[in-house]
Amino acid sequence: MNVIVTSIDFILNWSRANSLWPLTFATSCCGIEMMQTVASNNDIARFGSEVFRGSPRQADLLICAGTITHKMAPALLRLYEQMAEPKYVIAMGACTCGGGMFAETSYSVVRGIDKIIPVDIYLPMCPPKPEALIDAIRKLQKNIRKESIVTRKEFTEKHTSPLKENCGILVEDDFSVTKLGVG
């Protein structure tokens, strides 16, 4: 049994690690560095993750590039939930790792997106250089190659979000697309 799971894992992990499609999710200045990482000087296509997707349905990797405020938090959770499994998250920049320069006194900033969604790789710095983002993607790929179907499920189920538990109603009421008059 173990042999079968291991060989399935090997093939799955190999294919997943080498075709990570990131979601275009740039909420502030880290986004500029993310764009630079995609551009020709620091081409992340060399590592198999060049196709930035506008739709969360088509993306495997959420590079959260920038500050998340409490108003943005339900939208981030919704985007994460809309992504299809397997999905991975890189918290890019100091703000997404733990609030960054807003950590002390801000009334509006979420201190770290791991309060909302499970994070695989933390990438601090303000903002990280393109080389650092490439390093984070390489490290994520290394993680993916090691993981098994079973452990991955445990990892995502272990995470709890106060947004889902305490303010579950908020996701429906506070951020609804119809309310904004879009659809």
Added chain:
Amino acid sequence: MIIDELEKIFGNSLLCGDKILITKDLAKTIDFVKNNYGFNFLKEIIAVDNQENGIELTYHLYSIEDNEDLMISINVKDEAESISKIYDSAVAEEKEIYDMFGIRFTGNDELKRLYMPETWEGNPLKKDYKENDERLNWND
């Protein structure tokens, strides 16, 4: 002079530094100034929390033809007249002041929170703001 004219008509004006400090008839005064002196552009609305003295609203008007500025300010508690019927751009600025300082502008039909979530408690830029929203407990 504008201030003499205002004093004659409304009886409410006082020169306070660069600003004209008025006590009542905010919408009427601004409407008068716009129509008679050509202040056709609202640059900004500034709100300052002076604690015991209430909140000071400063309306920064500008005349494009004459290249002149005019500041009209008023002290309010928690309610003020809306000037959104006079300047359309005031709608968003009044929304922001409502969000951050909790001043209800009577006459602004679209008044709701602009930056904070709509279920948020308290007004963050007031001096006596207590961070007691449950979402801030995420921070520890």
